[in-house]
Amino acid sequence: xxxxxxxxxxxxxxxxxxxxxxxxxxxxxxxxxxxxxxxxxxxxxxxxxxxxxxxxxxxxxxxxxxxxxxxxxxxxxxxxxxxxxxxxxxxxxxxxxxxxxxxxxxxxxxxxxxxxxxxxxxxxxxxxxxxx
Numbered sequence: 756x757x758x759x760x761x762x763x764x765x766x767x768x769x770x771x772x773x774x775x776x777x778x779x780x781x782x783x784x785x786x787x788x789x790x791x792x793x794x795x796x797x798x799x800x801x802x803x804x805x806x807x808x809x810x811x812x813x814x815x816x817x818x819x820x821x822x823x824x825x826x827x828x829x830x831x832x833x834x835x836x837x838x839x840x841x842x843x844x845x846x847x848x849x850x851x852x853x854x855x856x857x858x859x860x861x862x863x864x865x866x867x868x869x870x871x872x873x874x875x876x877x878x879x880x881x882x883x884x885x886x887x
Contacts, residue, residue: 826839
C-alpha cells in the first residue's frame, strides 16, 4: 500500500495545526490568539479582526515576496493592529519580518497602525531535539 507522505510529515519546530471555530491555524499559539480576539470582539473591546491578512512586499517597484500576517485587528478607536504569533524564529521569518517592518508605513498608508510580534519562543534545547 502506498502512503501519502504529506499525511505523516511533522512540523520541524513542533507546531501542531489547531482547529478553532471551524478554521485551522498553524499552531496552538495562533489558535489561542484567535480565541482571545473572539472574546475581545464579544466584549466590545475591538471592532473586528481578520486572520491571515495578506501583503505583497515591493521594493523599488519590484515584488520581493508575499507575506501573510496572522491577524489584522481594528480597534474601537480606529487604530489597526497587525499581529504575528511565533514560537520559533526561522531565518525566512526574520527576513520577511524585517522587510515588513521597513515597509510598514507604505503597507499601511492612510491607516493609523501598529505592528506586533506575539512570541512564545521555544527553548533552543527543544529545537535541537526536534531537529535530530
